[in-house]
Amino acid sequence: MHARYADGRAAIFSDVEVELAAETLIIRRGDRTITWSYADLARADDKNGRIVIRPKKPDTGERLMFGDGYDDQLAAAAPHLMKPRAQGVEGRKTVGALVALSWSLAAIFLIGIPFAADPMARALPAKYRAQISDISWSQVDAFTVQCDDADEATQILNNLAYRIMEASNVPEREDIWITIADAGFPNAFALPDNSIIVTDDLIRMADHPDELTGVLAHEIAHIEHNHIMKNVVRQISAGIFFDVVFGGAGAGQAIAYASVNLAGLRFSRGDESDADSRGMDYLDAANISTGGIARMFDRFQEYEEEAGVGDIPSMLSSHPASRERALAAQARAREGLAPSLTDREWRIVQHACGGADAIASEAEVAD
Amino acid sequence: MTAEASPTQTFAHSGKFFNVFGLALKNAALTILTLTMYRFWARTAMRRRLWSRAWVLGDPLEYTGNAGELFRGFLIALPCFFLPAIFVFYIAPLAIEPTWAAWLTFTFYVVSVPLIAAARYWMRRYQLSRTRWRGIRLGLASSAWSFAAASWGWWILQTLSLGWYTPAARINRARMMWENTRFGDQPFQFETPHGESPQKGMWWPFAIGWIGTLIGSIVSFGVTGFILSALTTAGIITLGADGMMFSLVATLLAAALTAISYFIAFAPYRAAAMNRIAAQITIDGARFHLRAKTLSLLFYETLGWIFLIFSLGLLTPVAGFLQVRYLLNRLDLIETPRFADIGQSVLADTDAGESLGDAFDLDMGVGVI
Numbered sequence: 001m002h003a004r005y006a007d008g009r010a011a012i013f014s015d016v017e018v019e020l021a022a023e024t025l026i027i028r029r030g031d032r033t034i035t036w037s038y039a040d041l042a043r044a045d046d047k048n049g050r051i052v053i054r055p056k057k058p059d060t061g062e063r064l065m066f067g068d069g070y071d072d073q074l075a076a077a078a079p080h081l082m083k084p085r086a087q088g089v090e091g092r093k094t095v096g097a098l099v100a101l102s103w104s105l106a107a108i109f110l111i112g113i114p115f116a117a118d119p120m121a122r123a124l125p126a127k128y129r130a131q132i133s134d135i136s137w138s139q140v141d142a143f144t145v146q147c148d149d150a151d152e153a154t155q156i157l158n159n160l161a162y163r164i165m166e167a168s169n170v171p172e173r174e175d176i177w178i179t180i181a182d183a184g185f186p187n188a189f190a191l192p193d194n195s196i197i198v199t200d201d202l203i204r205m206a207d208h209p210d211e212l213t214g215v216l217a218h219e220i221a222h223i224e225h226n227h228i229m230k231n232v233v234r235q236i237s238a239g240i241f242f243d244v245v246f247g248g249a250g251a252g253q254a255i256a257y258a259s260v261n262l263a264g265l266r267f268s269r270g271d272e273s274d275a276d277s278r279g280m281d282y283l284d285a286a287n288i289s290t291g292g293i294a295r296m297f298d299r300f301q302e303y304e305e306e307a308g309v310g311d312i313p314s315m316l317s318s319h320p321a322s323r324e325r326a327l328a329a330q331a332r333a334r335e336g337l338a339p340s341l342t343d344r345e346w347r348i349v350q351h352a353c354g355g356a357d358a359i360a361s362e363a364e365v366a367d
Numbered sequence: 368m369t370a371e372a373s374p375t376q377t378f379a380h381s382g383k384f385f386n387v388f389g390l391a392l393k394n395a396a397l398t399i400l401t402l403t404m405y406r407f408w409a410r411t412a413m414r415r416r417l418w419s420r421a422w423v424l425g426d427p428l429e430y431t432g433n434a435g436e437l438f439r440g441f442l443i444a445l446p447c448f449f450l451p452a453i454f455v456f457y458i459a460p461l462a463i464e465p466t467w468a469a470w471l472t473f474t475f476y477v478v479s480v481p482l483i484a485a486a487r488y489w490m491r492r493y494q495l496s497r498t499r500w501r502g503i504r505l506g507l508a509s510s511a512w513s514f515a516a517a518s519w520g521w522w523i524l525q526t527l528s529l530g531w532y533t534p535a536a537r538i539n540r541a542r543m544m545w546e547n548t549r550f551g552d553q554p555f556q557f558e559t560p561h562g563e564s565p566q567k568g569m570w571w572p573f574a575i576g577w578i579g580t581l582i583g584s585i586v587s588f589g590v591t592g593f594i595l596s597a598l599t600t601a602g603i604i605t606l607g608a609d610g611m612m613f614s615l616v617a618t619l620l621a622a623a624l625t626a627i628s629y630f631i632a633f634a635p636y637r638a639a640a641m642n643r644i645a646a647q648i649t650i651d652g653a654r655f656h657l658r659a660k661t662l663s664l665l666f667y668e669t670l671g672w673i674f675l676i677f678s679l680g681l682l683t684p685v686a687g688f689l690q691v692r693y694l695l696n697r698l699d700l701i702e703t704p705r706f707a708d709i710g711q712s713v714l715a716d717t718d719a720g721e722s723l724g725d726a727f728d729l730d731m732g733v734g735v736i
Contacts, residue, residue, distance in 0.1 A: 006501045010503075010706065012707050013426065013501060045427065046420075046430075048419040052427075094408070095401070098401040099400055102403075240453055240457060
């Protein structure tokens, strides 16, 4: 059998005679004879039309290249050289191990850590929480304007929130502070330092104080149940997972950045439902009808339909469907309860952040 | 078995499109199934296939690397790169003053420039050390940090010259890479013919690319801005809540058109640079000659980008294959080295895989050779 042999010491092939014996392959090159055991051989080609074999270990650079028509003889003498494994194709065990490894990592980072997010978030030093709050506030300041005519309205809302929290014995009631901000969209959100931001557009969206009160109760529930910091832990965990597994392509970093700014302060649907339910508990305990928040959910629904869900620059778009939430709130609504704010208080709140001008111009339009 | 190749020309690539495409599909499926952890095995299988179909003087190249080495390199990169990165991007923003965190992020990016260059060098060293022809191993000598430091300097000159130093920087990088490349114990040289500029033939194509991109960006942004204002004037869109979305779409569209104009305008430069670099590489007195042409190169590059974009990057190796095949089939060797005098490589093996090369996603699934 003819073949070509390279000795690994010079970049040339020489013509040789090859004999396929029972256990060994014998190469005859002039007077010299080289014997290779089949068990110590590996393939060096990749089905490119030329079978090339080499000693497995150490790789001395010796190569034996067969010409056409010797495949069957070689297969009969050393069948293991014809198996995919000999040509470098990994076995099923390797693929199985990789699947198990990758999905285990995914389970740890995307399920395990989120599951333990609450104790992890509570264990975070206060310094970290303050830092995250500062970042969140810098984001708030970037797209809202603090209102200079809202002191009285702010106090009214804070008194209302305290009354609600006291009725349900919310532990964070001394720390929670509501701020009214001038922004171009209706929204309310809780920050890591237990602040709640309410935008003037949200106040104007409400027709009745109970509608706004329902939103405040919802945000208070987010704070009581530590949803904000849990969410930060979840998102950072996901960020690290995507960065490490996907090779640092930047996806994880984007998630990490998002997790500490306002865009990242979106909660999971589970958190939202939890905040809805707990918020309605507060309202019941404070003798405020959940009919208000039911109407507010309907307004959110209309707003989403008008603006298109993708256009909402707020966390509203990640909430569960507003219609379902409205129905759930309506089911718990009680009749005959007093409004959560007096007419005077409600007027003051409505007039915050230049709301008086807006109400006047709306009245003019109506006339 | 019938030999599908063993071509007679000096350099040739006998890879068949569907053969490579099939492997790329299988790799893509397993990469998804393993949440990308299969990528090391995918890369190895693809290299083995592409290398084995690259023929030089009738004998194929051989890729001897294995996925375990790449995976080990990834594990080495974890503490060396990912832990600092996790600190900079995840912990620092929460744990230290925002100003210091911002400076740390900035520093990280600045340090990344030479680090990427070093990673590219390590990656090439690994790939060459796992490439054999006629049993003789290739290799890359010298320090990756020297290359990184020099690259950093060239990068600064490129930035300060608004890109005009790029042809010189490209030649400098090629020179440093090739002068340290070995085939066995034989070094490659990077020699410029006496009296010629190393960048001969590259400046005009570069100027075409630079000016073409500038014009392309002005036209792209001008046209999209004009369309946006026309739609606003006609009342088809309003500058309310929708206006922001339309502006964003228009900006993205203009940026995409600019990228396309860059891609097209610089095609003559890319072809010229490849040809010029190849012309200056020698080994044992033998010279290389590459015949890359603008239009044909652009065609294969475009095809590659289509694969890349529409497969969300999963079929990137197909793009790499098209380019490797294009170049090899247009490469000639003038004179022949004395192969009988070229002995086995004496350079030490690298066992750190491609480590940071994977972290920076440098090789696009094929290789940087």
